[in-house]
Amino acid sequence: MGVDRLRFRSLLALVAVALMPAGAQANFGNTQCVVRTGLEFEDAVSNMSCQAIKATAFEIGGLRLDRIFDTFAATEHQGRSLDALVLSGTKLIDGAALSIGRAIKESWIKPRNLIFWNNGLDSSQDKSSEGYVALMEIIRAAKTDLQELHFTDNLLLDVGAADLGGALAEAASISKLVLSGNGITPPGVEELCSSLKNSPIDSLSITGVEGGANSWMSNNVEVEGGRGVASLLAAPNTRLSTLVLSGGNVGDKGLIEISRGIKGNTHLTQIDLHRNSISDEGIMVFAEAIESATSLELVILTANKISDDGAFALAKAIRLNPALRVVDCDMNTRVSQAGRDAIAAALDRQALNVGRHEEL
Numbered sequence: 001m002g003v004d005r006l007r008f009r010s011l012l013a014l015v016a017v018a019l020m021p022a023g024a025q026a027n028f029g030n031t032q033c034v035v036r037t038g039l040e041f042e043d044a045v046s047n048m049s050c051q052a053i054k055a056t057a058f059e060i061g062g063l064r065l066d067r068i069f070d071t072f073a074a075t076e077h078q079g080r081s082l083d084a085l086v087l088s089g090t091k092l093i094d095g096a097a098l099s100i101g102r103a104i105k106e107s108w109i110k111p112r113n114l115i116f117w118n119n120g121l122d123s124s125q126d127k128s129s130e131g132y133v134a135l136m137e138i139i140r141a142a143k144t145d146l147q148e149l150h151f152t153d154n155l156l157l158d159v160g161a162a163d164l165g166g167a168l169a170e171a172a173s174i175s176k177l178v179l180s181g182n183g184i185t186p187p188g189v190e191e192l193c194s195s196l197k198n199s200p201i202d203s204l205s206i207t208g209v210e211g212g213a214n215s216w217m218s219n220n221v222e223v224e225g226g227r228g229v230a231s232l233l234a235a236p237n238t239r240l241s242t243l244v245l246s247g248g249n250v251g252d253k254g255l256i257e258i259s260r261g262i263k264g265n266t267h268l269t270q271i272d273l274h275r276n277s278i279s280d281e282g283i284m285v286f287a288e289a290i291e292s293a294t295s296l297e298l299v300i301l302t303a304n305k306i307s308d309d310g311a312f313a314l315a316k317a318i319r320l321n322p323a324l325r326v327v328d329c330d331m332n333t334r335v336s337q338a339g340r341d342a343i344a345a346a347l348d349r350q351a352l353n354v355g356r357h358e359e360l
Contacts, residue, residue: 032084042068045080045109052113054086062095069103081145084113092119092131101134105141114138115150118181118214122155132160139167139174146174153181153214158188165195175239176203181217189225197235204232204240208247210275221248221276226257233261233268241267246274246300252282259289268293272300283310287317294323303331311339318346 033050035041038060044053045068072080085100092100097119103109121131131154138146156164161184168174177196184192189206196204206225208218221229225248232238250258255278262268278286283306290296301314306329318324327343329335 038064038068042071045069045072046075048080050082052082052084052086054084054088055090056086056088057090059091059093060096061093062099065096065099065103069099069108073103073106073108079107080109082109082111084115085109085111086113086115086117087119088115088117090119092121095130097121097129097131097134098137101137104138104144104146107141107143110143110145112145113148113150114146115148116152116154117150118153120154123157123160124155125157128160129155132156132163135164136167139164139171144171144173146171148176148178149174150178151180151182152178153209153217155217156182156184158185158191161188162191162195165192165199168201169195169197169199172200175200177201178205178207178244179219180205180207181209181214182219183217184219186220186222186224186226189219189221190228190231193225193228193232196232196238196240198237200239202239203242203244205244206248207244208249208275210247219248221245221250221254223251223253223257226250226254229258230261233258233265239267241295242270243268244272245276246272248276250276250278250282252277252279255282256285259285262286262293262296263289265293266295269295270298271296273304274300275303278304278306280307280310280313284313287313290324291317291320293321296321297323298326299324299328301327301329301332304329305334306332307334308336308339311335312342315339315342315346318343 031049032052032054033044033047034054034056035044036056036058038058041053041055041060044050104111116131119131121129123129123132135151138144139149156179161179161182168177184206192206206219206221208220209215229243229245232240250273255273255276278301283301287310290299311329314327314329318327324347327347329340329343
């Protein structure tokens with residue numbers, strides 16, 4: 001089993017289908033219907049045995065979707081509950097996102113998990129995309145059953161992120177938000193987090209894009225974003241228990257800011273800081289902070305720039321905080337075997353991470 005697979009399996013914050021290539025399978029309930037044409041999508045909407053619908057790699061317009069949803073709304077089956085509606089690489093054109101938003105707002109379909117991935121719903125500095133408008137309608141829908149919202153490889157930019165946070169602050173049911181490849185800068189991350197202080201979100205993912213043609217769309221945390229994350233963690237009404245910032249360009253200074261919100265925290269259980277250019281400078285502060293984070297069970301620090309000094313500081317923190325069950329520092333090439341052994345000994349394991357992830 002590869003390291004990356006171990007890392008992702010350890011994170012309850014991630015729904016793997018959001019990152020799967022077109023046509024890949026995932027498990028949402030008993031029956032998932034994968035569709036690749038508009039006609040198949042129409043059949044899946046009316047097929048009550050489809051508990052999850054994954055539309056992948058085709059193009060569909062608003063007029064077509066309006067007809068599908070209007071026809072369905074006229075039947076006795078309207079109010080269709082779904083475990084998930086996944087739009088994976090499906091290009092939503094000519095108002096298609098707005099049609100989906102209307103169908104959810106009117107409770108014609110009621111997905112518990114809604115995943116937009118690479119749908120061409122890109123905002124610009126001068127104009128918000130229809131995907132952004134649809135998101136606002138979906139989140140503010142009074143009767144929505146929506147619990148998880150994923151928006152990946154579709155540009156929101158800072159303005160969209162701020163408005164999204166404001167809408168989520170009013171949403172009663174949404175507990176999980178996954179944002180990746182939205183072009184959000186550090187000030188945008190800070191404003192988003194500020195808006196979420198009173199929201200029911202307990203799982204938040206703000207991540208970068210690992211290489212490839214879309215790497216320029218990465219969300220960047222850095223210092224200002226780290227300050228916003230710390231403020232969210234410290235907010236008296238926050239419910240945040242899972243935080244995923246992998247590839248978010250946190251850096252040492254961003255981690256130092258985040259550590260202010262982790263110190264003494266009693267609700268955060270998991271944090272993923274994979275591939276964030278973090279060195280011992282940030283780890284020293286972070287290690288001291290997690291000593292008193294009494295609910296924290298899982299820490300992912302893979303593929304950073306930690307050396308033995310950081311590893312020994314983490315080992316000390318593990319010994320002082322019995323809640324910590326997994327501290328994964330793999331792919332930190334500057335950590336020697338002595339550093340790995342120190343962490344392994346603190347976790348009372350012979351290996352650094354193998355066998356620990358699957359317990360969570």
